[in-house]
Amino acid sequence: MAVIDARGLRKTYGATVALDHIDLQVEEGRIVGLIGANGAGKTTALNALVGLTPYEGQVRVLGRNPWTERARLACDLCFITDVAVLPRWIRVSEALDFVAGVHPRFDRRKAEAFLQQTTIHERSRVRELSKGMIAQLHLAMAMAIDARLLILDEPTLGLDLLYRKQFYDTLLADYLERGRTVLVATHQVEEVQGVLTDVVFIDRGRIVFNRSMETIESEFHEVLVHPARLAEAEALHPFAAREGIGQRVLMFEGVDPARLSVLGEVRTPSIGDLFVAVMSAHPSRAEGAVTR
Amino acid sequence: MSTATASVRRFLWSVRRELWETRSIYLGPLAVGGIILIGFFLALVPLPSRLRAAQALGGAELRAAVEQPYVIAAIILMAVDLAIAVFYCVDALYGERRDRSVLFWKSLPVSDVTAVLAKAAIPIVVLPLVTFAATVAVQTVMLVSSTIALAAAGLSASMVWQHVSLFEIWRINFGHLVAFHGLWYSPLYAWLLLASAWATRVPFLWAALPPVAVAIVERVAFNTRHFQTLVLDHFLGGSDIGNPGGHLTMTMDMLSSGHLDELLISPGMGIGVVVSLVFLAGAVQLRRYRSGM
Numbered sequence: 164m165a166v167i168d169a170r171g172l173r174k175t176y177g178a179t180v181a182l183d184h185i186d187l188q189v190e191e192g193r194i195v196g197l198i199g200a201n202g203a204g205k206t207t208a209l210n211a212l213v214g215l216t217p218y219e220g221q222v223r224v225l226g227r228n229p230w231t232e233r234a235r236l237a238c239d240l241c242f243i244t245d246v247a248v249l250p251r252w253i254r255v256s257e258a259l260d261f262v263a264g265v266h267p268r269f270d271r272r273k274a275e276a277f278l279q280q281t282t283i284h285e286r287s288r289v290r291e292l293s294k295g296m297i298a299q300l301h302l303a304m305a306m307a308i309d310a311r312l313l314i315l316d317e318p319t320l321g322l323d324l325l326y327r328k329q330f331y332d333t334l335l336a337d338y339l340e341r342g343r344t345v346l347v348a349t350h351q352v353e354e355v356q357g358v359l360t361d362v363v364f365i366d367r368g369r370i371v372f373n374r375s376m377e378t379i380e381s382e383f384h385e386v387l388v389h390p391a392r393l394a395e396a397e398a399l400h401p402f403a404a405r406e407g408i409g410q411r412v413l414m415f416e417g418v419d420p421a422r423l424s425v426l427g428e429v430r431t432p433s434i435g436d437l438f439v440a441v442m443s444a445h446p447s448r449a450e451g452a453v454t455r
Numbered sequence: 456m457s458t459a460t461a462s463v464r465r466f467l468w469s470v471r472r473e474l475w476e477t478r479s480i481y482l483g484p485l486a487v488g489g490i491i492l493i494g495f496f497l498a499l500v501p502l503p504s505r506l507r508a509a510q511a512l513g514g515a516e517l518r519a520a521v522e523q524p525y526v527i528a529a530i531i532l533m534a535v536d537l538a539i540a541v542f543y544c545v546d547a548l549y550g551e552r553r554d555r556s557v558l559f560w561k562s563l564p565v566s567d568v569t570a571v572l573a574k575a576a577i578p579i580v581v582l583p584l585v586t587f588a589a590t591v592a593v594q595t596v597m598l599v600s601s602t603i604a605l606a607a608a609g610l611s612a613s614m615v616w617q618h619v620s621l622f623e624i625w626r627i628n629f630g631h632l633v634a635f636h637g638l639w640y641s642p643l644y645a646w647l648l649l650a651s652a653w654a655t656r657v658p659f660l661w662a663a664l665p666p667v668a669v670a671i672v673e674r675v676a677f678n679t680r681h682f683q684t685l686v687l688d689h690f691l692g693g694s695d696i697g698n699p700g701g702h703l704t705m706t707m708d709m710l711s712s713g714h715l716d717e718l719l720i721s722p723g724m725g726i727g728v729v730v731s732l733v734f735l736a737g738a739v740q741l742r743r744y745r746s747g748m
Contacts, residue, residue: 245558251554
């Protein structure tokens, strides 16, 4: 059974279609990056999956209906929408007490052990902590929850590079180790691409790309085309092109790299470049999603 | 851990969470209790001479003179209870969306029903109990200190003890706080929680305007005041039930009339509780749907 199984997930706000019949299946143990521009529907999609917002369509997360079973789902699901949502009045010790009191899978000692590596004191109130320390606190609590699924929505928005890196490295390393499933939404692709097993691009409420990293590595190639071979390269139907430094870079899907290697230098595209390429290749498809 | 125990556990932690966030729930009554005591201590100086004068009057007037400070203390603390309850309710479901902490609370396995019930329990159960505890503490200190003051002045404290039967006052006070301030007023609290869950700005206006609007529409359209009368009678007249005279005298009788039983089984109480449940159900649904502003 898929950990996340969404079929025909749709969400509208008045005349605006935020999610337009999304199908998304995530198997156990995958680390999926949901990547899209601001306003593409990432947050709406994640909010639907964690039970924060009602939706149309069939959605099962860990076998549960997130909208009607949010609280029960929250026992096995850990989600962080933003690290800036910890209440400012709460003391660190109170936050730990409360989570320990209501969450059956929270290991307080683990959270405390993590906090000991930081400069956060248990007596402090959240409002006295810096943004980075609040992120560390949230991270400590998330890591101490033995959840089957972790859903993150731009959790490090507005944080220093140092904390962002620590956040992902620590949290994802922990999850990878335990073979848990992770769905992380971001528009800062570089941060997470090293750990992802799957990549999903979302644009204006639709999923426009959904591949595993293995598929991307074997099927997608970008070629820094030798100027003399440009016409030859264009004949192989690249699905996107951009100007590199003094060279044209063409993106191919499903073309034998042996054939491409004669045209120029062949590389596996970065997720960021692939994202731009896919987005520019599907403009018409995406435009229909805005309103209907 | 069974489901039921787990639910109770989460409810109790949620109540505790409210006390962490809104410390005025217990600090308010304590602070006002302290202020009352300061006033009372100042009045201890002229107390012996006042009592000598009152002794001449005898009977009911003596009793009123002796008992009055205790009654006033209880009434002030009840007013504090009501004020804190109103301010608490208006902010309870609005504040967590304003600071976005609702996204954190909702990431935990606490249902919206549990969260809203915990918030409703503050004005309906917790505040009356805290107020009662504060009243007991304040009145105990008052009685002990006046005993000492009288003894120092060479007077017997028996007069005070004779007229101030603390256990009787406490029994009445407890019943009044729980039945009247808790249950009888619960539609007000539930309504404020509903407005708090609904409002994206100024929840106080959302709480106040709809009832006012209904009253105005009724007045203009039908030239009647049934809604206004209904609401005002409920919240202002409840303590008169079973107290036909209805004269407010500054004695403990005002609070008791020994008619709490009648209050509890009166139709107003039943309807009020049902209305409260409807409002709370609305607040639960709103909290479910609204995670932001």
